[in-house]
Amino acid sequence: MSLLSATPDTRYADSLRLSVAPMMDWTDRHCRVFHRLLAPGARLYTEMVHANAVIHGDRERLIGFNPVEQPLALQLGGSDPAALAQAARIAADWGYDEVNLNCGCPSDRVQAGRFGACLMREPELVADCVAAMVAAVDIPITVKCRLGVDEDKDYEVFAGFVDRQAQAGAAMVVVHARNAWLKGLSPKENREIPPLRYEWAYQLKRERPQLPVVINGGIATVEAAQQHMQHLDGVMLGRAAYHDPYVLHALDCAQTGQPLRGREELLLALRPYVEAQLDAGLALKHITRHLLGLFHGQPGGRGFRQVLSEGAHLPGADWTLLEQALQVTRRQAARVA
Known part of the structure; x- marks a missing residue:
């Protein structure tokens, strides 16, 4: 669904x-x-x-x-x-x-x-x-x-x-x-x-x-x-x-009693909503400001916040920015592991 x-x-x-x-x-x-x-x-x-x-x-x-x-x-x-x-x-x-x-x-x-x-x-x-x-x-x-x-x-x-x-x-x-x-x-x-x-x-x-x-x-x-x-x-x-x-x-x-979903899985599930809002003319920053804490306390969490904070307000910012934030998070987390 x-x-x-x-x-x-x-x-x-x-x-x-x-x-x-x-x-x-x-x-x-x-x-x-x-x-x-x-x-x-x-x-x-x-x-x-x-x-x-x-x-x-x-x-x-x-x-x-x-x-x-x-x-x-x-x-x-x-x-x-x-x-x-x-x-x-x-x-x-x-x-x-x-x-x-x-x-x-x-x-x-x-x-x-x-x-x-x-x-x-x-x-x-x-x-x-x-x-x-x-x-x-x-x-x-x-x-x-x-x-x-x-x-x-x-x-x-x-x-x-x-x-x-x-x-x-x-x-x-x-x-x-x-x-x-x-x-x-x-x-x-x-x-x-x-x-x-x-x-x-x-x-x-x-x-x-x-x-x-x-x-x-x-x-x-x-x-x-x-x-x-x-x-x-x-x-x-x-x-x-x-x-x-x-x-x-x-x-x-x-x-x-439902199973836990991973942070990345949850974020990706938000994509249809984000893209629908962007298509309707909403600036990405109005959504991403609520997502900054998703990786709170996790390896790569700071990189996730930084990418979104620095890029979401820029003209033309779209879902690819969230993909970039995830990539930075993955790389930082891999270095810690």
């Missing part, structure tokens, strides 16, 4: 076990096609899109996707229940399998718009948003949140926030197991500096066994992910799936 015509061979519910986080400027449609190739059984998420952009913007550019990406969730930003409900209806009409509300992004721009992590201080408003979306569509409405904001250290406050969203109809909660600092830390620092407290997510699941709970934050290995899966309904990989995408493939295979 070609990549372009493939459809997921697992039900959407099964994909709860493994997912890839929504990441601004990273998980665009080309990244998601690559991740689907790596992990046929995973659930994928878009970058966050504000509800007003979905309503008023260029929808094909903002929320268009290739059917191969499904099961696929659209992550929305916003805090206006009516606008979020309208955006959710649009998402459902476009064929999305889930709508996820962002209650975890700590950036200044997001705070200024009264959405993202600052919404954890307004559980009733979030519940109104969730209820409005649930009433508007038949697909699942879910919430991605932090443990709290700034100095928040009260588990009961966190659990109360989650309970309120579940009461409003949220079908699942994704817990990024850190606090969000609204002042003094950059978004990057917010992903690294606040300490991880996985035990809060574990406790939440123990006390609410009927609520699907997925964990996110600091998960970088197959072993760590499998440990979390003993306590929770699923794991969501973030930066690890991007910087070392073979981890995503290995974890998907561990979950589905």
Whole structure:
């Protein structure tokens, strides 16, 4: 089956076990096609899109996707229940399998718009948003949140926030197991500096066994992910799936029982998609930027990245550049062997 015509061979519910986080400027449609190739059984998420952009913007550019990406969730930003409900209806009409509300992004721009992590201080408003979306569509409405904001250290406050969203109809909660600092830390620092407290997510699941709970934050290995899966309904990989995408493939295979495919085999399987996009006028750099980590930690990995980084932006760059990158990788790996 070609990549372009493939459809997921697992039900959407099964994909709860493994997912890839929504990441601004990273998980665009080309990244998601690559991740689907790596992990046929995973659930994928878009970058966050504000509800007003979905309503008023260029929808094909903002929320268009290739059917191969499904099961696929659209992550929305916003805090206006009516606008979020309208955006959710649009998402459902476009064929999305889930709508996820962002209650975890700590950036200044997001705070200024009264959405993202600052919404954890307004559980009733979030519940109104969730209820409005649930009433508007038949697909699942879910919430991605932090443990709290700034100095928040009260588990009961966190659990109360989650309970309120579940009461409003949220079908699942994704817990990024850190606090969000609204002042003094950059978004990057917010992903690294606040300490991880996985035990809060574990406790939440123990006390609410009927609520699907997925964990996110600091998960970088197959072993760590499998440990979390003993306590929770699923794991969501973030930066690890991007910087070392073979981890995503290995974890998907561990979950589905499918045999591991080699890195080179996986890359070659992407060729029909790459060439179709190039024929449609896309510049190669928009795809290859998502592939740089495929040989992460492997002999020849640096050469692979270098060839793509130096050549993908040049006029006329095409699939032959990836073949050149593979050749350099093979030669470097042979010297090490």
